[in-house]
Amino acid sequence: MLSSSVAANYRAACRASSTAEFAAKVGVVLEESGIVPAQRLAHLKQEATELTAILSSIRKSSTNKKATL
Incomplete structure (x- = not known):
């Protein structure tokens, strides 16, 4: 089960205004997910x-x- 912060950061990534912002936010998701x-x-x-x-x-x-x- 993923934490709520992972889900929140993924949602923020999906709402990114640029590809660079999306990539950065997905990086945060990966770091927090523990995968x-x-x-x-x-x-x-x-x-x-x-x-x-x-x-x-x-x-x-x-x-x-x-x-x-």
């Missing part, structure tokens, strides 16, 4: 996968060390 571009999202997903692997390895390693003590 992540697909390319950035793929990078974040890869990073999350790598961090999960690292943390899982640390957990497994620490569990194995406790078992041998």
Whole structure:
């Protein structure tokens, strides 16, 4: 669900008096919407996968060390 400020800014963009004003206001809408571009999202997903692997390895390693003590 989008916030009311996103909707208000989109409405203001639709009422822009020039292409430059429209582009600027749509930029504000994008910033406030929290939408992540697909390319950035793929990078974040890869990073999350790598961090999960690292943390899982640390957990497994620490569990194995406790078992041998």
